[in-house]
Amino acid sequence: MYQTENLHLSADMRISDVILNNPYLILLLEHFGVDVPLQEKTVTDVCLENKINTELFLTFANLYNGVQYDFKDTFSYNEVLTVINYLRNSHRYYSEEIYPNILSIIQQMNSADNRKEMVLVERFFNEYFSEVTEHLNYENNTVFPYITGLYERIINQNQTDGGKKYSVSEYKDHHNDIEEKLNDLKSLLIKYLPLKNDQPIRRKLLFSLFELEYDLNIHSQIEELILIPLVAKMELHLKGAK
Amino acid sequence: MKRDIHIIIAEPAAMIFEGLAAIFLKSGLKPLVSKADTLDEIQQLHLKRSGDIVVISPGLIQNNVKSYQTLKNQFENTHWIGVVYAYNDPNLLALFDAVITISDTSEEIVAVISKMLNTLNPKEPDVLSDREIEVLKLLASGLANKEIADKLNISINTVITHRKNISQKTGIKSVSGLTIYAVVKKLVTLENLSE
Numbered sequence: 001m002y003q004t005e006n007l008h009l010s011a012d013m014r015i016s017d018v019i020l021n022n023p024y025l026i027l028l029l030e031h032f033g034v035d036v037p038l039q040e041k042t043v044t045d046v047c048l049e050n051k052i053n054t055e056l057f058l059t060f061a062n063l064y065n066g067v068q069y070d071f072k073d074t075f076s077y078n079e080v081l082t083v084i085n086y087l088r089n090s091h092r093y094y095s096e097e098i099y100p101n102i103l104s105i106i107q108q109m110n111s112a113d114n115r116k117e118m119v120l121v122e123r124f125f126n127e128y129f130s131e132v133t134e135h136l137n138y139e140n141n142t143v144f145p146y147i148t149g150l151y152e153r154i155i156n157q158n159q160t161d162g163g164k165k166y167s168v169s170e171y172k173d174h175h176n177d178i179e180e181k182l183n184d185l186k187s188l189l190i191k192y193l194p195l196k197n198d199q200p201i202r203r204k205l206l207f208s209l210f211e212l213e214y215d216l217n218i219h220s221q222i223e224e225l226i227l228i229p230l231v232a233k234m235e236l237h238l239k240g241a242k
Numbered sequence: 243m244k245r246d247i248h249i250i251i252a253e254p255a256a257m258i259f260e261g262l263a264a265i266f267l268k269s270g271l272k273p274l275v276s277k278a279d280t281l282d283e284i285q286q287l288h289l290k291r292s293g294d295i296v297v298i299s300p301g302l303i304q305n306n307v308k309s310y311q312t313l314k315n316q317f318e319n320t321h322w323i324g325v326v327y328a329y330n331d332p333n334l335l336a337l338f339d340a341v342i343t344i345s346d347t348s349e350e351i352v353a354v355i356s357k358m359l360n361t362l363n364p365k366e367p368d369v370l371s372d373r374e375i376e377v378l379k380l381l382a383s384g385l386a387n388k389e390i391a392d393k394l395n396i397s398i399n400t401v402i403t404h405r406k407n408i409s410q411k412t413g414i415k416s417v418s419g420l421t422i423y424a425v426v427k428k429l430v431t432l433e434n435l436s437e
Contacts, residue, residue, distance in 0.1 A: 067267060
């Protein structure tokens with residue numbers, strides 16, 4: 001975590017102050033679909049305006065600030081669509097913005113000075129990117145529809161079996177792989193790859209990797225600590241209704 | 243950064259729970275902190291996600307010593323730390339692996355936890371041994387664990403241990419990442435790499 005202090009957010013704080021304290025929360029706002037300028041609005045104002053549950057918003061925001069509790073039974077499954085929407089938006093940020101961005105920086109480094117290590121780094125990143133894309137697609141096309149289906153069955157009191165299941169353990173393995181390779185890349189850049197008067201672009205690359213890592217880390221926490229328990233709750237609810 | 247450490251705090255007093263949680267969250271251990279109010283809840287949390295440390299009020303086990311011990315036996319890798327802020331029967335305190343007391347400083351409390359987790363052990367120097375370099379070279383040239391084991395006449399478990407140590411020392415876990423490391427360190431040349 002890269003902020004200097006763990007500010008614990010509350011509903012009456014001005015959202016602009018919250019961002020000034022930890023600019024990474026701009027990503028949180030984007031993933032929730034909230035736009036600047038924020039003027040003098042408080043967290044509560046912004047949540048009301050955008051129809052977001054304030055507790056959910058604060059929980060996510062506090063995760064960004066490094067404050068992590070166990071959230072068992074904190075949220076009702078009525079929040080599940082907001083959570084999924086948030087995750088879909090962050091997927092878009094990964095696949096359309098930050099990953100292509102990092103790839104283009106690596107390509108720039110490569111074309112400026114064609115070193116054999118950088119060719120390998122580019123290959124490494126390409127492989128990594130396609131693994132990540134595969135995982136994001138899996139979530140978008142399999143996991144999220146499954147969860148939305150559960151929600152609809154609860155709302156419509158429909159007890160037919162939803163069919164396709166997914167495995168939570170597989171989910172967690174994917175996350176570990178994604179974070180592991182990102183770490184490898186950072187270690188290589190900081191510790192081992194030789195310098196060739198390319199500090200500015202290496203810095204750019206590192207900062208982008210940190211930005212990605214920061215958001216990815218919160219992303220997997222949201223999935224593991226909030227989404228998965230919600231899904232378990234919904235599955236239980238449907239079972240009980242039978 | 244992965245959060246591998248899970249601390250369950252079983253303490254009914256809000257002041258003490260919040261205080262301990264804040265100390266742990268600020269400690270640099272990067273733990274996941276959970277709250278439990280009963281032994282049953284500890285067990286449920288445990289089953290969901292194995293916990294490393296349970297920080298528990300002696301009051302919770304005073305009249306439940308049997309269930310506490312059953313729980314303790316069930317999760318043998320977990321450390322049980324008592325939170326002492328009143329007089330407690332020494333026999334009761336003896337049931338914990340360690341205790342923290344109300345007068346401890348944050349540093350002392352974190353030290354008790356770190357000691358339990360063995361994070362205070364000095365790190366080994368990050369220099370690869372000759373054997374590790376050999377394993378790394380073969381790994382970079384595309385061999386699988388089994389092939390490396392055959393080639394070096396060692397067991398597959400030994401290969402895995404070497405790989406763990408290599409990753410710990412270099413900070414790189416994936417084979418493709420280690421391959422780049424090996425090229426940078428001139429342990430292998432690009433021509434030796436399998437495509």
